[in-house]
Amino acid sequence: MFNKLKNKLSGFKQNFSSKIEDKATPVEESSATEPEAAAEGGRFEEKEAVTGTKDENKTGFAHKAKALVFEREFILDEADVEDILWELEMSLLESDIAISVSEKIVTDVKQELVGSRKKIGGNTSKIVEDALKKSINDVMSANVFDFDEFIDNHEKPVNIVFVGINGTGKTTSIAKIAHRLKAMNKSVVIAAGDTFRAGAIDQIAVHAERIGVKLIKHQEGGDPAAVVYDAVQYAKAHDSDVVLSDTAGRMHTNVNLMAQLQKICRVSAPDLVLFVDEAVAGNDAVERAEQFNEAVPVDGSILTKTDADSKGGAAISIAYVTGKPIVFLGMGQDYEDLIKFDPHWFVDQIFS
Numbered sequence: 368m369f370n371k372l373k374n375k376l377s378g379f380k381q382n383f384s385s386k387i388e389d390k391a392t393p394v395e396e397s398s399a400t401e402p403e404a405a406a407e408g409g410r411f412e413e414k415e416a417v418t419g420t421k422d423e424n425k426t427g428f429a430h431k432a433k434a435l436v437f438e439r440e441f442i443l444d445e446a447d448v449e450d451i452l453w454e455l456e457m458s459l460l461e462s463d464i465a466i467s468v469s470e471k472i473v474t475d476v477k478q479e480l481v482g483s484r485k486k487i488g489g490n491t492s493k494i495v496e497d498a499l500k501k502s503i504n505d506v507m508s509a510n511v512f513d514f515d516e517f518i519d520n521h522e523k524p525v526n527i528v529f530v531g532i533n534g535t536g537k538t539t540s541i542a543k544i545a546h547r548l549k550a551m552n553k554s555v556v557i558a559a560g561d562t563f564r565a566g567a568i569d570q571i572a573v574h575a576e577r578i579g580v581k582l583i584k585h586q587e588g589g590d591p592a593a594v595v596y597d598a599v600q601y602a603k604a605h606d607s608d609v610v611l612s613d614t615a616g617r618m619h620t621n622v623n624l625m626a627q628l629q630k631i632c633r634v635s636a637p638d639l640v641l642f643v644d645e646a647v648a649g650n651d652a653v654e655r656a657e658q659f660n661e662a663v664p665v666d667g668s669i670l671t672k673t674d675a676d677s678k679g680g681a682a683i684s685i686a687y688v689t690g691k692p693i694v695f696l697g698m699g700q701d702y703e704d705l706i707k708f709d710p711h712w713f714v715d716q717i718f719s
């Protein structure tokens with residue numbers, strides 16, 4: 368997972384930390400606990416050797432020698448790292464991270480590491496990694512959403528409509544969420560709102576039966592808005608907690624099908640509209656999220672097939688660009704392969 372991105376970030380870390388090493392100089396000031404330590408490191412060692420006992424001298428010397436090795440600092444000019452930062456920006460763009468997000472990450476890293484004096488501990492690479500991590504974390508934490516809290520606190524039944532283009536994993540994600548909710552002792556109704564694709568009703572019926580949740584369906588070719596409406600009425604009548612409504616995959620460019628989606632939302636007044644797309648689609652997924660959001664609007668995204676994603680670009684960009692949180696990540700084809708999105712977890716993965 369995210370191997371290409373990991374390699375690119377690791378290359379950047381190496382180049383940037385070599386530059387820091389080139390510019391690093393010993394810290395010249397004495398520390399507060401060692402008032403005698405002179406500006407030039409050699410002098411205080413001589414003085415200590417004359418005044419202390421043999422053992423004290425040894426310890427003092429070792430301590431100060433260590434301080435000299437580790438207490439270094441650097442200051443980088445923009446010109447020192449211009450090329451490396453440009454390469455970082457290219458790497459981020461090649462990883463399908465949106466332009467605005469790539470620019471933000473580069474600006475953050477520059478602000479953090481360039482132009483001001485910084486102390487170096489033992490590890491220059493860690494300094495660079497921390498700056499990158501902080502920025503990516505900020506970008507991804509721009510919009511966060513706790514699905515479980517939402518379900519717990521919202522008036523029942525919570526009606527969730529899933530939208531997106533064909534084959535991105537809507538049906539599978541609905542099944543995974545139904546399975547997850549059931550494990551949390553919530554009662555679930557699934558609406559077979561994809562009345563368009565042949566076999567879609569049967570596909571979701573198999574999931575509903577396997578998971579053990581109620582399915583509301585009409586005939587193929589029926590009005591999906593009516594299916595979702597009926598599912599919500601059923602849920603109200605039976606005190607169900609959540610309605611998960613499938614819809615047919617549609618291109619955001621198909622005006623009629625987008626109008627149908629608007630009708631579904633008008634008729635059933637969803638509490639949450641979740642846009643589903645594949646993490647592997649990169650920038651395309653981000654653009655489609657924006658286009659769906661113009662039509663319905665969307666409250667958050669689910670990125671599927673993250674397990675097969677080597678670039679990580681959609682996951683890093685989508686919440687920042689759309690202003691809507693990632694709610695879940697799909698990580699495989701089994702019901703358990705769904706994780707609630709956590710930016711810290713994600714950032715740890717790309718630096719693991």
Ligand SMILES: Nc1nc2c(ncn2[C@@H]2O[C@H](COP(=O)(O)OP(=O)(O)OP(=O)(O)O)[C@@H](O)[C@H]2O)c(=O)[nH]1
Binds near residue numbers: 537615
């Ligand atoms: N590897 C992987 N495969 C997934 C994931 N989510 C879904 N899939 C697979 O993607 C394929 C399409 O999934 P569906 O759930 O049928 O997609 P859909 O969006 O409902 O498709 P339409 O009904 O055509 O709109 C299936 O083979 C799923 O098993 C995931 O997180 N990881």
